Amino acid sequence: MCIIRSRSIRNIRTDQYYTLIAIYRNLKKTYQLKMSAMKKYFWDSEETEYMLKVLRELDIAKHLDGRKVRNLKLFKVAEKRMKQAGYHRSIDQIRHRWKVLKTSYYSWNNNQQTVKLTRFPQYATTMQSIMDESETWNRSHDTNRGPVRIRNRPKPTVHEEDTEDSEEEVVTAAQSLHDNSTVDVIIKTDPDPETPPEMDSNLRIGFIGAGNMAYGIAKGVLQSGDVPPTNVKVSAPSTRNFGRFQELGVAVTHSNAELVSSCDMVFVAVKPHLVATVLSEITDHVTRKHIIVSVAAGVTLATLQGLLPFDAVVLRLMPNLPCLVQQGALLFSRGTRARQEDGDLLRSLLQHCGLVEEGPEAWIDIHTGLSGSGVAFVYLFAEALAEGAVKMGMPSALAHSIAAQTVLGAGQLLRDSGKHPAQLRSEVCTPGGTTIFGLHAMEQGGVRAATMTAVETATERARELGRKSAPTATENRK
Numbered sequence: 001m002c003i004i005r006s007r008s009i010r011n012i013r014t015d016q017y018y019t020l021i022a023i024y025r026n027l028k029k030t031y032q033l034k035m036s037a038m039k040k041y042f043w044d045s046e047e048t049e050y051m052l053k054v055l056r057e058l059d060i061a062k063h064l065d066g067r068k069v070r071n072l073k074l075f076k077v078a079e080k081r082m083k084q085a086g087y088h089r090s091i092d093q094i095r096h097r098w099k100v101l102k103t104s105y106y107s108w109n110n111n112q113q114t115v116k117l118t119r120f121p122q123y124a125t126t127m128q129s130i131m132d133e134s135e136t137w138n139r140s141h142d143t144n145r146g147p148v149r150i151r152n153r154p155k156p157t158v159h160e161e162d163t164e165d166s167e168e169e170v171v172t173a174a175q176s177l178h179d180n181s182t183v184d185v186i187i188k189t190d191p192d193p194e195t196p197p198e199m200d201s202n203l204r205i206g207f208i209g210a211g212n213m214a215y216g217i218a219k220g221v222l223q224s225g226d227v228p229p230t231n232v233k234v235s236a237p238s239t240r241n242f243g244r245f246q247e248l249g250v251a252v253t254h255s256n257a258e259l260v261s262s263c264d265m266v267f268v269a270v271k272p273h274l275v276a277t278v279l280s281e282i283t284d285h286v287t288r289k290h291i292i293v294s295v296a297a298g299v300t301l302a303t304l305q306g307l308l309p310f311d312a313v314v315l316r317l318m319p320n321l322p323c324l325v326q327q328g329a330l331l332f333s334r335g336t337r338a339r340q341e342d343g344d345l346l347r348s349l350l351q352h353c354g355l356v357e358e359g360p361e362a363w364i365d366i367h368t369g370l371s372g373s374g375v376a377f378v379y380l381f382a383e384a385l386a387e388g389a390v391k392m393g394m395p396s397a398l399a400h401s402i403a404a405q406t407v408l409g410a411g412q413l414l415r416d417s418g419k420h421p422a423q424l425r426s427e428v429c430t431p432g433g434t435t436i437f438g439l440h441a442m443e444q445g446g447v448r449a450a451t452m453t454a455v456e457t458a459t460e461r462a463r464e465l466g467r468k469s470a471p472t473a474t475e476n477r478k
């Protein structure tokens with residue numbers, strides 16, 4: 001375009017020149033519109049730092065106790081202050097950004113303890129200070145709070161969505177903090193999944209299936225320290241996979257029915273085609289106290305509910321393999337009998353498995369393509385990266401280790417910076433430099449279309465598995 005503007009192209013007619021200029025201006029306008037639309041959704045570091053500064057000034061540290069009523073007030077003031085500084089964000093956007101930063105902070109913090117990451121991601125210092133302030137404040141102010149059992153809570157008496165909070169409500173909530181008899185009521189009516197309440201330490205968790213997914217989730221659940229290993233059990237027909245569970249201190253059995261009878265929450269972690277057989281084995285032992293969570297790809301809530309007693313509490317969860325290192329991406333949906341608090345309990349138990357979100361069931365198959373299977377797409381890419389380096393003469397072991405670190409670093413920066421991948425990609429590209437040449441080759445290879453098709457195809461396959469595992473009308477009538 002610069003060449004066109006300087007009219008250095010020879011033999012071009014004036015009308016052609018002006019047509020090209022018009023095309024250039026149009027492209028530029030589209031690009032600017034796209035960038036401003038992107039800016040609307042993606043936060044830059046300056047804006048994020050300003051938001052954290054405001055939230056810190058507003059003492060968000062004192063509000064990290066899971067009471068949304070009080071938090072809403074705080075986010076309202078933050079929205080005003082940001083507007084005054086020229087940052088036009090809605091309360092929801094600020095709250096969402098804060099939630100993302102908090103999740104990133106927690107998982108960064110967990111990794112600090114387990115794998116001692118040396119890199120200090122962006123915002124970590126500010127987040128660390130806020131969290132430290134919160135811990136100090138909670139220690140000195142919240143000693144009166146009795147343990148909150150998330151289970152067996154009566155149904156909330158107030159609608160759980162955010163309501164406009166009056167000054168009085170905020171004061172009532174704050175006063176109740178020092179009153180044992182009313183604290184429980186506030187938590188029930190206004191749960192905040194971001195700050196999980198204390199767990200019932202008698203909760204017993206079972207895993208049907210002793211494979212990778214069961215192991216990854218079990219590790220995450222135990223990491224929280226809320227559930228002792230003695231309260232966890234796993235069942236499988238063979239002892240082959242029991243070893244690593246036993247190393248965690250988890251009990252083992254060959255009987256799925258016995259496992260269900262001795263557990264409150266049961267994860268069904270067998271291959272999708274075995275789900276019907278397993279559920280028919282356990283259905284007589286499932287009572288209203290149980291929470292059944294299936295991780296089987298494609299198997300729908302309707303199918304699961306159809307194979308279990310009509311009042312069974314069922315959730316469908318799609319995890320991914322990095323749960324094994326507490327860096328999973330998990331999405332769950334609640335069945336018709338599962339209450340908000342059942343979802344809160346699940347979310348709370350899984351918080352050390354990685355990012356945990358709740359969504360409509362239609363998204364579970366998409367998440368399967370994007371993330372459950374998506375992990376394998378990234379591995380394929382990492383393998384190809386390394387092979388490229390081997391082709392150019394680098395020793396294989398070094399190439400694979402650098403490829404793994406490249407994927408890890410790129411992912412961590414993407415998650416922690418909150419930037420759009422296109423923005424980060426452009427930050428790597430020097431005009432006329434190495435990256436743009438490489439990217440051009442990738443586009444010629446159709447990497448973008450192939451990846452989109454991979455997610456689409458995997459999603460479709462999950463849907464197909466769902467149709468295959470659905471009981472037929474005849475079976476339903478039995």
Ligand SMILES: NC(=O)C1=CN([C@@H]2O[C@H](COP(=O)(O)OP(=O)(O)OC[C@H]3O[C@@H](n4cnc5c(N)ncnc54)[C@H](O)[C@@H]3O)[C@@H](O)[C@H]2O)C=CC1
Pocket residue numbers: 208209210211212213214235236237238241256269270271272274277278295296297318319320321372373
């Ligand atoms: N591997 C992955 O990355 C992901 C898997 N999933 C889902 O998780 C589920 C489990 O997958 P993986 O852990 O990868 O499989 P896996 O093959 O590693 O484990 C399956 C386990 O089920 C046990 N099993 C077989 N028949 C059984 C029975 N009748 N009763 C009790 N246990 C039985 C096997 O002994 C094995 O321990 C599948 O439904 C899959 O769709 C979901 C997301 C990601």
Ligand SMILES: O=C(O)[C@@H]1CCC=N1
Pocket residue numbers: 297368372373
């Ligand atoms: O390939 C599969 O079917 C499972 C589900 C998502 C990842 N692995």
